[in-house]
Amino acid sequence: NAGVTQTPKFQVLKTGQSMTLQCAQDMNHEYMSWYRQDPGMGLRLIHYSVGAGITDQGEVPNGYNVSRSTTEDFPLRLLSAAPSQTSVYFCASSLRSPTSGDTQYFGPGTRLTVL
Amino acid sequence: AQSVTQPDIHITVSEGASLELRCNYSYGATPYLFWYVQSPGQGLQLLLKYFSGDTLVQGIKGFEAEFKRSQSSFNLRKPSVHWSDAAEYFCAVGLTGANNLFFGTGTRLTVIP
Secondary structure (H helix, E strand, O other), rough: OEEEOOOOOOOOEEOOOEEEEEEOOOOOEEEEEEEEEEEOOOOEEEEEEEEEEEEEEEOOOOOOOOOOOOOOEEOOEEEOOHHHHEEEEEEEEEOOOOOOOOOOEEEEOEEEEOO | OOEEEEOEHHHHHHHEEEEOOEEEEOOOOEEEEEEEEOOOOOEEEEEEEEEEOOEEEOOHHEEEEEHHHHOOEEEEEOOOOOOHHOOOEEEEOOOOOOOOOEEOEEEEEEOOO
């Protein structure tokens, strides 16, 4: 299986543009999440989902939307990009919540630059 | 405030030398503890985790970590570092009943010949 895949790998946007970062997993994991990684700040949780149709906010949800219509896919939408959203975005999945003991698998990341 | 602290931003060690990366947390209860590694341009990979029981945890790639409740620490160790261990290492914490992890700011490891 492919694990956790993310597209695109790189993206440059202008301020105010919208886009969707794609994330898919083929491991039948219920739990999926989006993090952003900024220098000196580690990873911060944006949104997460514990199953199809269920999403919730993390630490830094403002400016981002998510939906989970299928178990496999968990897209992250930027409705109106801002330079503060320049970051590396990681999608992750696990069978259940990472605090349940299940290993969390990370995608390779999407590097986003907002001009 | 609740937090995860990795006090060392960057560590340089010689190949074959021992390694210890520090992680401290500040939470009311004993959290679940994790160490992840991120190679350049890659996503994160789980090295090891502590949930309960034996406080010395063995992980992949020859790493181990020790949970010390009295010091609120979960330091990562390796007795002999290889050049391929050069990467960034993240400590993470999860709380009982929560659905997410909190990550430290990371420690970048450089290995010199």
